[in-house]
Amino acid sequence: MKVLEKRHSNFPQRLEILKTREEKExxxxxxxxxxxEKQLNEIIANAIKNAINNHQFFPKDWMNLQEGAAYANVxxxxxxxxxxxxxxxCEIDGVKRVSKEEIDKFLKSHSY
Structure with missing residues (x-):
């Protein structure tokens, strides 16, 4: 009986140690x-900044028709x-290009 009491007498201490370990984990x-999460947010923020700074949305003066439509948002x-x-x-040998300047002029001339 005394052996059992000795074994179980430190049970509360052991339980407290286990709780502390679990809380720490x-x-x-x-x-x-x-x-x-913080690292992921930083990676995403940096990727967005790089996309904006290094690859402006319409860096070209001359665009194909699809790019021109996207630029005009139509x-x-x-x-x-x-x-x-x-x-x-501008059309040369079937290749069509439009300048950003022409799109801007056209949109301004049709604005009211």
Whole structure:
């Protein structure tokens, strides 16, 4: 009986040690997740900054018709109809290009 009492007498201390270890492990895991989330947010923010700084959305002075439509924020069909309304497009051997300057002029001249 005394042997059993000795064995179990330190049970509360052992239980407290286990609880403390478990709490430390949980805190460590939580810190790890927060650290990973922070790193991921930094990676995403840097990628967005690089995309904006290094690759401007319309860096070219001359664009194909699809790029021109995207620049004007209209569909390709609408952009093609702008040609009938006076938008100047350069065409050489079937290759069509439009300048950013021409698109801006056209949109300004049709604004009210």
């Amino acid at each position: 949980m805190a460590s895991e939580s810190n790890l997740l927060l650290s990973q 569909s390709l069909n609408t952009f093609k109809s702008f040609r009938l309304k006076g938008l100047k497009i």
